[in-house]
Amino acid sequence: MKVTRIAYSTGLNAGKYAALREQARRLGRVRSEVWQRYGSVTGVGSGLRDRQVRDRWLADGTHVRFGVLANAWKETVRDAMADIAANLASAKLEVRRAIGRRINDPAERKRMLAALAVDRWAADPFLARQMRKHWRRGRSRTDHQIVVRADKYNTVTDGRGRLWLAVPGLERRQMVRIPLSTAVAPTGTLRLILRRGRVEVHYQIDASHMRSSQRPCGGRMVGVDKGYTEALTDSDGTHHGTGLGKLLTAESDRLKERNRRRAKLRSIANTAAARGDHAKAHRITANNLGIVKRDRQAARHRAQVRTEIFTAVHRVIDKAATVVAEDLTKRFAGRKTLGKNINRRLAGWTKGVSAEALRNVSERRGSALVHVNAAYTSQTCHRCGRLGRRGGDRFHCTCCGVVWQADVNAAINILQRAGDPDIALHTPHHVVRQILQDRTDRRRTRLPVQDSSPATAERRANHPNRSTTSKK
Numbered sequence: 001m002k003v004t005r006i007a008y009s010t011g012l013n014a015g016k017y018a019a020l021r022e023q024a025r026r027l028g029r030v031r032s033e034v035w036q037r038y039g040s041v042t043g044v045g046s047g048l049r050d051r052q053v054r055d056r057w058l059a060d061g062t063h064v065r066f067g068v069l070a071n072a073w074k075e076t077v078r079d080a081m082a083d084i085a086a087n088l089a090s091a092k093l094e095v096r097r098a099i100g101r102r103i104n105d106p107a108e109r110k111r112m113l114a115a116l117a118v119d120r121w122a123a124d125p126f127l128a129r130q131m132r133k134h135w136r137r138g139r140s141r142t143d144h145q146i147v148v149r150a151d152k153y154n155t156v157t158d159g160r161g162r163l164w165l166a167v168p169g170l171e172r173r174q175m176v177r178i179p180l181s182t183a184v185a186p187t188g189t190l191r192l193i194l195r196r197g198r199v200e201v202h203y204q205i206d207a208s209h210m211r212s213s214q215r216p217c218g219g220r221m222v223g224v225d226k227g228y229t230e231a232l233t234d235s236d237g238t239h240h241g242t243g244l245g246k247l248l249t250a251e252s253d254r255l256k257e258r259n260r261r262r263a264k265l266r267s268i269a270n271t272a273a274a275r276g277d278h279a280k281a282h283r284i285t286a287n288n289l290g291i292v293k294r295d296r297q298a299a300r301h302r303a304q305v306r307t308e309i310f311t312a313v314h315r316v317i318d319k320a321a322t323v324v325a326e327d328l329t330k331r332f333a334g335r336k337t338l339g340k341n342i343n344r345r346l347a348g349w350t351k352g353v354s355a356e357a358l359r360n361v362s363e364r365r366g367s368a369l370v371h372v373n374a375a376y377t378s379q380t381c382h383r384c385g386r387l388g389r390r391g392g393d394r395f396h397c398t399c400c401g402v403v404w405q406a407d408v409n410a411a412i413n414i415l416q417r418a419g420d421p422d423i424a425l426h427t428p429h430h431v432v433r434q435i436l437q438d439r440t441d442r443r444r445t446r447l448p449v450q451d452s453s454p455a456t457a458e459r460r461a462n463h464p465n466r467s468t469t470s471k472k
């Protein structure tokens with residue numbers, strides 16, 4: 001398993017940056033050509049390989065008009081084809097979910113999943129319709145990246161200990177030397193991303209070389225619930241990543257304040273421009289409404305949140321051989337639907353990071369990750385199974401007369417879902433509700449009168465609300 005590392009350029013001169021930028025711009029045209037020609041059913045969808053595309057382009061001379069070296073465009077073709085394939089795979093994932101939701105006959109479901117796996121979906125009306133719905137023809141506007149193969153660059157450390165990375169330029173045997181801010185030389189295929197005068201060098205290292213991968217996992221089965229104040233709460237009642245809420249609130253407050261200030265400055269600049277004072281308008285735009293600092297602050301915040309969440313996941317896996325969790329990638333709302341609400345946007349984003357951390361860390365450390373259907377897990381009492389009410393961080397069960405800590409209750413329910421005979425991963429929401437209701441109804445008919453019967457009274461006496469565990 002691979003993890004991505006990023007090295008940054010430091011003090012790169014403007015001429016070199018401009019040369020790299022021009023190369024990336026030309027490679028951007030290669031990218032959009034690939035998307036346009038092969039980004040659909042007849043291209044990557046039909047099993048076309050990047051080697052075949054390269055041969056075609058060499059034969060018909062397509063490659064000549066891009067004005068880049070052979071290796072640069074070939075690597076870009078490979079990269080763009082991989083992007084298209086990933087796009088197709090994520091569409092298939094959506095279609096698999098739709099099959100789980102909509103097709104009830106197990107044999108039919110199996111047949112459809114098989115057809116989808118081998119790309120024979122065009123003939124089946126349901127599959128074809130679903131694929132059209134989820135696989136929208138994409139296009140690429142990426143024009144700030146250069147992919148460099150492992151044997152096409154070299155690194156040298158100069159007399160002052162600075163590391164230099166030399167990558168091919170636009171002409172043969174003309175290398176561009178980039179000073180890096182790290183002492184560790186990047187390895188393998190590189191992806192150079194050019195942003196605001198700086199070069200980011202993305203590369204992958206084998207996760208087994210990371211120290212954390214040597215850490216063994218635990219031996220138990222643990223359920224986790226994803227929260228906002230804490231990154232995770234487990235079914236033992238332990239909170240992990242308790243600094244997350246504070247980080248997110250601080251960021252949200254900072255963003256709101258900054259956006260307010262920027263809006264004000266923008267309106268001053270607009271008024272100045274309307275008055276004809278273009279110098280002033282320009283001054284404000286250039287000095288006070290820049291994006292370099294803003295982007296760096298955002299990157300720092302993202303790094304802090306990732307550390308918090310990854311550390312939390314490591315803590316859980318210290319004791320777990322199997323982690324049971326909600327599938328956090330499911331129905332992951334896009335940026336658009338989340339709108340301008342900063343809190344919701346941040347929460348949605350951390351959900352994605354948590355999903356990544358759970359998958360990544362459990363794979364590295366050898367624990368299993370089990371996804372379960374989490375419908376109603378935060379609204380059901382884990383002891384009696386009855387639907388109850390959640391108020392803030394408490395869950396109140398009227399049947400047991402107990403108040404649980406809401407996220408601990410949810411984590412225990414999630415753990416129990418792993419062995420649930422009736423509720424499968426894709427069981428629709430309303431069916432889950434029905435199943436839960438049926439279970440409590442069954443229990444109710446078995447019991448004598450609920451309220452004042454001696455049996456109930458006795459049970460209550462034996463179990464006074466000792467399990468009222470809501471602590472703050």
Ligand SMILES: [Zn+2]
Binds near residue numbers: 384386397401
């Ligand atoms: Zn209960």
